Amino acid sequence: MTNEDGKRRAARAAMRFVEPGMIIGVGTGSTVAHFIDALGERRGDxxxxxxxSEQSTRLLRQRGIEVVDLNATGELALYVDGADECDPQRCLIKGGGAALTREKIIAAASRQFVCIIDPGKRVDVLGRFPLPVEVIPMARSHVARQLVLLGGQPVWRDGVTTDNGNWILDVHNLRITDPPALESAINQIVGVVTVGLFAARRADIVLTGEAD
Structure with missing residues (x-):
C-alpha cells in the first residue's frame, strides 16, 4: 500500500463520522483533499x-460545498484534519501547510477532532518533523532566539506567508517528550501567534489508513 492509498483510506474512513445536516470543520493538506473529495460525493447531506485555509476553501467550493465563517456557526460537532506527526497519546505536529493557527482555532471550537493520516506519520516521540511556529513578522528574530534557548534550531520558512499575513519558523532538532509543556512554553513567547503542537487540544480519534 502506498502513502497515497493510506491517505485515501483514512479520508474515506472519516466519512463514518459525518452525519446529515452537519456543519463540518475541514482542515488542510493532501490527506484532507481526499476527504473533501468524499464530502463532495455527499454534499447534499x-x-x-x-x-x-484558502486552499481548502477553493477545493470545497469546487465540489459545491458552501463555506461559512466560524463566527456564524457556534460550536462544531466535527473537525477532520491531517497531521505531520502523531504520537501514541494522539498529540500532533501540524503546520507543514502553514495553516496551523486556523486549524487550531477550529479544533478548539469542535466537540470531536478526527485526525486522518497515512501510517508513516505515526511516531513514538514527536520532533522528527520540524515543529512549525507562526510568528508576527517583526518578532521573527526575537522568537528564534527564544526557541534556541528551548533547545531547538529554528529555520525561517523564507518565501512563505500564512493566510493570516504572518511568517513560519520551523524548529529542528527537538525531541518532544512533554508536548503539553512545550506547547505552553512556546505559546508564551512574545510574538508567537501559535505553535503547531496539538497537545492541549489533541485528536480524539486517529485514523491511520492501514489495511485493517
Missing amino acids: IEAAVSS
Missing part, C-alpha cells in the same frame, strides 16, 4: 463547512 451536509449543511456547510468551516475551512482552515
Whole structure:
C-alpha cells in the first residue's frame, strides 16, 4: 500500500463520522483533499463547512460545498484534519501547510477532532518533523532566539506567508517528550501567534489508513 492509498483510506474512513445536516470543520493538506473529495460525493447531506485555509476553501467550493465563517456557526460537532506527526497519546505536529493557527482555532471550537493520516506519520516521540511556529513578522528574530534557548534550531520558512499575513519558523532538532509543556512554553513567547503542537487540544480519534 502506498502513502497515497493510506491517505485515501483514512479520508474515506472519516466519512463514518459525518452525519446529515452537519456543519463540518475541514482542515488542510493532501490527506484532507481526499476527504473533501468524499464530502463532495455527499454534499447534499451536509449543511456547510468551516475551512482552515484558502486552499481548502477553493477545493470545497469546487465540489459545491458552501463555506461559512466560524463566527456564524457556534460550536462544531466535527473537525477532520491531517497531521505531520502523531504520537501514541494522539498529540500532533501540524503546520507543514502553514495553516496551523486556523486549524487550531477550529479544533478548539469542535466537540470531536478526527485526525486522518497515512501510517508513516505515526511516531513514538514527536520532533522528527520540524515543529512549525507562526510568528508576527517583526518578532521573527526575537522568537528564534527564544526557541534556541528551548533547545531547538529554528529555520525561517523564507518565501512563505500564512493566510493570516504572518511568517513560519520551523524548529529542528527537538525531541518532544512533554508536548503539553512545550506547547505552553512556546505559546508564551512574545510574538508567537501559535505553535503547531496539538497537545492541549489533541485528536480524539486517529485514523491511520492501514489495511485493517
